[in-house]
Amino acid sequence: MSKHKNIYTWRRLIQLLFTIIVVLIGIQFIRFVHSITNPDTMQFIARPAGVEAFLPISALVALKSWLANGIFDRIHPAGLVIFLAAMIVSLLWKRAFCSWICPFGTLSEGLALLGKKMFKRNFILPNWLDYPLRSLKYIILAFFVLFIFVLMDGASTYMFLQTPYNMVADIKMLDFFRNMTWVGFSVVIGLMLLSILIEHFWCRYLCPYGALLGLLGMLSPWKIRREPLSCISCERCSISCPNRIKVDKALTVRSPECTGCLDCVEQCPVSNTLRFDLPKTAFPLSPRMLALGVVALWIALVGVAKLTGYWETSISTEMYKMLIPSMDQLNHF
Ligand code: SF4
Ligand code: SF4
Structure with missing residues (x-):
């Protein structure tokens, strides 16, 4: 197998693996919410903890709370574990999380490929626009870091994690996509169109998660x-x-x-x-070694979290049943 094909195949394989996992988590989460909100449903579906990967702000608050109070979040523990795993991957292997694991990175690559097929190329913004736009993701990251790590003290971060709003944040997120407003729909479609035209538009200019991992990746020995x-x-x-x-x-x-x-x-x-x-x-590191390293690290961290009880939420089914009907009235604090 040629070097070209070797690298391409390994990365695509890992991206496919994580995309399948994310899709399965999404399907199970929808079934979980349906089973808990529909009184006629006889079969209860377990909530997939992996859905908490999509709650990065809650994970950032949980990280501050853990550092400040010494208490590991039990509301969305998997979210914090996944956040830590992404940071460890970046500390070792640059932003490999973005190009090997992240479903948004994979989607972004797919859209850029579509753009290349449609227009024979992706468009490149001139430097005078590219540089300031690239700093946007760091500004967004700085806002969250300032708000959570400077303006919130340890007690407030712990209290935020216990709020009903944070408890059902994942279900509210699902609700956002199921009952999307025209504004939300336009933003999503706009971002997708821009990602077709400009390679990695979201990752390059707007993603604060990628910004954080990029800064950590500067410390990476590889x-x-x-x-x-x-x-x-x-x-x-x-x-x-x-x-x-x-x-x-x-x-x-x-x-x-x-x-x-x-x-x-x-x-x-x-x-x-x-x-x-x-x-x-x-x-x-050859592509195969990096692929195996990323997967092995991921399995090890998730496995340890599961075995030590730091994976599943402490929110009971009864609590979900109580909170979901009043979900629309729940605010951050
Ligand atoms: S490292 Fe040198 S030889 Fe290799 S692709 Fe870049 S410019 Fe060409
Ligand atoms: S420099 Fe980094 S981002 Fe660019 S092609 Fe190489 S590994 Fe990928």
């Missing part, structure tokens, strides 16, 4: 490293980079935009010239 003695300056690495990083100009790619996708490594025609490696050619 980075894209170029060997200048064998490099023939063909620029294929830079041209292939979905995040438009000038790989051919750097010895080590330190950019927070690097998602560890290995597309540049795949395109390099000279062997051992571009590697995803520790300093001094210590332990280069």
Whole structure:
């Protein structure tokens, strides 16, 4: 198998695996809500804890609460576990979470491919617009970090996690998609259209989760490293980079935009010239090794959380039945 096909296949396989898991979680969550809200339903469906992956703000509050109070959140513990797992992946392997696991990253790539098919290319914003837009995701991240880590004290974060609003945040999110307003629908369609035209529009400009993981990824020991003695300056690495990083100009790619996708490594025609490696050619990761590493780490963290009781919510079925009818009246505090 060629190097090209090897890298492409491994990443697509892992993306497919996580997409299937997310779809199954989504289906089971819809069935859970239906079983709990429909008195005629005889069969109770268990709530899939993995749905909490879609509550990143609650997870950020839970992280602050854990650090400040020493209490691990029991309302959405899986959300915090998944958030920590994404951070650990980034601390090791750049923003590999974005390019190997995240369903929004996968969807974004799919839409960009569709755009390439439709228009024979993706459009690139001029630098004067690209730079300020790229800073948007850091501004959004700074807002959340300031609000949660500076303005909220430990007690307020703990109290927020216990609010009825936070308890049913996942069901409210489902409700948002099931009863979408015209404004919500227009925003979703607008983002999808922009992602067809501009590669990784959401990830590149707006995602605060990616911004955080990118900053953590700057600490990652594994980075894209170029060997200048064998490099023939063909620029294929830079041209292939979905995040438009000038790989051919750097010895080590330190950019927070690097998602560890290995597309540049795949395109390099000279062997051992571009590697995803520790300093001094210590332990280069092949796509297969990175794929196995990402999956193994994920299984290990989720497995430990399940075995130690830090995965399932402490919210009882009775509590859900009590809260859901008045869900529309619930506010943040
Ligand atoms: S192509 Fe290379 S430099 Fe660009 S994001 Fe992927 S791994 Fe990072
Ligand atoms: S693709 Fe490889 S040989 Fe070409 S510029 Fe990049 S690192 Fe150098």
